[in-house]
Amino acid sequence: MDLNVLYERGKKVMPGGVNSPVRAFKAVGTNPLFISKANGSKIYDIDNNEYLDYVCSWGPMILGHNHPKIVESIMDVIHNGLSFGAPTENEVLMGELITSIVPYIDMIRMVNSGTEAVMSAIRLARGYTKRDKIIKFEGCYHGHCDSMLVKAGSGALTLSTPDSLGVTEGTANDTLVAVYNDISSVEKLFTQNEGQIAGVIIEPVAANMGVVPPRKEFLEKLRELCDKNNALLIFDEVITGFRLCIGGAQEFYNVKADIVTYGKIIGGGMPVGAYGGRREIMECVSPLGGVYQAGTLSGNPVAMAAGIAQLKVLKENREIYDKIDTMAKKLENGFKSIAEELKFPICVNRVGSLIGVFFTKEKVDNFEMAKTSNTELYAKYFNYMLKEGIYLAPSQFEAMFVSYSHTEEDILRTLDCAKKVLGNLYNLRKGVF
C-alpha cells in the first residue's frame, strides 16, 4: 500500500490526517509513516520497511515492543470481557503495586491518559488548598487540558502554538509561567501571588522541549518554596515515571512530591494514566471528598493486565535499568565524539534512558536555550536518519527513548548512521553553522 495515498485518505477524514499532531511529521517536512506492527526495538511501516525505533510510543515501551509477559497477560484476560464499569481485582493489585514501589504515594486513582491525570491533579491541588493559581514552566508539556496549554512544549511548541486557541483568558490567567531551572522566577511568582498558588507542576526532567535535565538542587529548592508557601508540588511523571528508575524522579532525585501524575508507561502501551499522592490529599477525591473525577474506562481490565505485567517485570528485574542506561550512555558518548570529530555544534543532554540532541552550540538548560536549536537542521537529520532505517522523534522538541530491547548492535548501527548523516550535513553546510 502506498503511504502517501493512505495519508491523502487520512487527511480527508482526520484533521491533518492524524489523531495527534506531531505524528503528521510537519516539523520535519515530510509525510508521516503509517505503522503496521512492531517487535522488540523495531517498528515496521505498512510497506514492511523496518526501522530501529527510538520513539517507543513516546516512552511506554520501555521493555521494547511486544514483550511476551505483557502480551501473555493481555491474552489471559481478554476473553473475560473488555470493560465492566465496575471494580476489578486487578485495579486493587495495580494500586498495591504502585504504592509499594513508589515513595510517598499512599493512594492512586487510575484514569485513561496523562492529560486526564494532570487535569485531575490540578483540580485536586486546587480543591485541597482552596486556591486557584498553578505555576508551570515554559516549554514543559502536561497534556492538552486547557490550563496547561500555556507556553506548552511538545506538539504545541513543534507546531508553534504554545498558547492554544480556545483557551479562555480566565483559564490562562490562573496559569503562571516560570522559567525552567531558574528558581528566582518561581520565587517571584510566589511573592507576586501570595496566598493564591495551589501548586507548582513540573516535568522533573523536561522531555517535551527536547530533553532538559534539572540543574543540581533545582528540584530541592522547588520543594522548599512549595513548603514555605503551603503550595503542593506536582511531579508530572508521564515520561520519567518508572523510567529514570523504578521509583521515578522522586527516588532518582530524592525529592518528595505531593501529587504525582503518570501516563502510558503504567499501561505497558495501553491507554492509561493515574494520579496519586499522600493519603490526606487523595482523600479529597470523590467519593471520599469533594473533588469530582470519574470515568467508565478508568481501571479498564485489559489495560490493568498489561500495566501490571510491565510494572512487575520492571520491579523484579532492576538490572533492566542498568542495561538501558548503559546503552543510552553509549549513544550519548557516541554522539558527542562524532560531533567533536566533525566539529559539528550539537548539545547532547541525557538523563538515564532519555536523550535529547539539539542542533546548537549552546548548553541547553531551559526553553530559551532549547529554541536556539536549528530546527531545519534537525529536520534534515531526521529525514536522513529515517532513510538509514532509524526512526527518531519527528520533532526537535521531543525525546529519544532507549528501551531494554535496544541491543549493543542497534546502538552501534545508530552511531554509524549518525556519523554518516552528520558528516553529510557538515559538508552540505560547508562547515558553516
Ligand code: HOZ
Ligand atoms: N505529544 C506527544 C509526545 N510528547 C505525542 C503523542 C503522539 O502523537 O502519540
